[in-house]
Amino acid sequence: MTATVTSNAPAEASAPTQLTMAGALNAALRDAMAADDRVVVYGEDVGPLGGVFRVTEGLQAEFGDERIWDSPLAESGIVGTAVGMAMYGMRPVVEMQFDAFSYPAFEQMVSHVAKMRNRTKGRVTLPMVVRIPCAGAIGGVEHHSDSSESYWASTPGLTVVMPSNPADAYSMLREAIESDDPVVFMEPKSRYWSKAPLALPVTTAPMDRAEVVREGTDVTLIGYGPTVRTALEAADAAADEGLSIEVVDLRSLSPFDDATVGASVRKTSRAAVIHEAAQFGGYGAEVAARVTERNFHHLAAPVLRIAGFDIPFPSPKLEEYHLPTPDRVLAALDTWEWDA
């Protein structure tokens, strides 16, 4: 195996420009591919088209079709071949076109990607990234808006992260590609076009860390991916009523950053978690249980979950009724006994 790293030197920092999350992800892939020729990218329509969300735009023209190419249309095939490529020392970054189309690859994900290090006592590691555009609010038809994070997060051996903004998207994707363990990299579709001024390359907090994105004293709202914005909007609205809300962006779903979340909850003594996925058995149940187990005596009220309904993801014209809104967040907070 003659893998060569062409350059590890960071690219020259550019002047800040307005970048979308899709653009930041594109830049992260470009910089990762330029820095390490073991990084290869493939999936459905990622080549000349640049991916249906244009995250891989221009990369094939730049790196050629031995570094990035369109694979046959088969998700188990994409993930399963990435296992073999990673075994040979490549660092494949593969794309599942939409959340619900990752399910054909479920077996490869849970039986091989997640377990390879463990089965082989660490002798075989899989440095691969599976990018999954996820969640709703883009008017997608059936099977284009699922939140599948809890399937992956409850699988030992997988690292599951979800950025909520362009800077994190860039930094976390670079870190995911450099990780020697497989990473499920979830990209909230509704945030692809969100913009921020960025000077690349940018390094934000390590990807296993949660971040307090808004300080507050009365309540901790825990969101990730698309619901960080929901939490921030709820916090703004609550501020008008004199309620001070702290917002934590989890960023990493597995591992869970108990320290950051715990510190916030002990400060505010009240916590709620927000996600788009169904509530029953969902990721919020884990968050609520962890927060309660570790901070019970600091809590003034039960940890709440504000989630999608326990239904299959609705069709485009009905999804607004399903998705957690800032109003629903505030209404949920009203169910606490505030005087107690």
Add this chain to the structure above:
Amino acid sequence: MSLNVEHVSTRTLPSEKPLRLLDNAGHAVTGAATGGFGLPDTETLLGLYRKMVVARRFDVQVTALTKQGRLATYPSAYGQEACEIGSVAALTAADWLFPTYRDTIALLTRGIEPADILQSFRGDWHNGYDQHAHRTAAQATPLATQALHAVGLSHAARLRRDPIVALTFLGDGATSEGDTHEAFNFAAVWQTPTVFVVQNNQFAISVPLERQTRAATLADKAVGYGMPGYHVDGNDIAAMYAVTRAAVDRAREGGGPTLIEGVTYRIEAHTNSDDPTRYRTARDVEHWKRRDPIERLEKYLVSEGALTEAMRTEIADAAEALAARTREVMTTEAELDPLELFDHVYGRERSALVEQRSALEAELAAGAFAGHQGAAR
């Protein structure tokens, strides 16, 4: 992809009668039935014979140890030696093998130690050998999944311009799985140096081939993917070796993947927990026992005067020595460290696992599992 190769015409259907170089009486076959493949030289055949005899002795020994409760489970390859060894012997040490649970004797042929091979079947750890050292992946249990790994690895090797081939085994039942289709198709589209060997041993646990497919032969499937397919007598190791060798050479030269179906039979039960009398007749088993792959080659080698009594004794001694070594390692309890459970889940430390490890450590220190170690067996 720019790694294009000249188009190989794959419109020809594999032969309806399995291709063979030695018939059941051990006579060299001539004419169309050989498919144009030549009989390997006597020295090669003697080497293959030796490997088969040793592997069978090993298989019989492991089956016996399973009955004594030394292994949790063992899927025997008794009767499939020609498929397993004929194809694996066509690989170089640098090539990769992607085996299934059934292919334990193929691992032996790759030079892996019995103790390391059997770790997983006796329940010590999921995989017990160094995959990179032996260029042999962990045995796959979920059907057909490993075929994609073989395609991915061989594709990566090709991108690196390393002349490496990956060979993977599939059972007849596994060819019905979606991953088989995806692996065949990816390999053909990407023209990867992959060799798929389907061991058609007639049954998937209890389900016979005719309930698995309506294709005339499993090798026929190759045509639809645009790769060559060969329908081979899987009890003829000369044919299995020659056909695989040609496929491996073609793959190495950039000629893309090949599908090889070896028609064989599983003489033993699916695993030790299976009752094959419920789905097949003793007569059927007897019929296949008379087509034994080892006896067939032996007849040929004896008739050629290539296999002497002295050689036979020497091979039998080597087989007994391996069986003895296998008994020995399997009757020695391995030291297992429960705390190692947490060591190989992630490369980086995880606080949750550190906490859980400490909790188990405390339990162990308090004697919570005293005398329990290994009791699950």
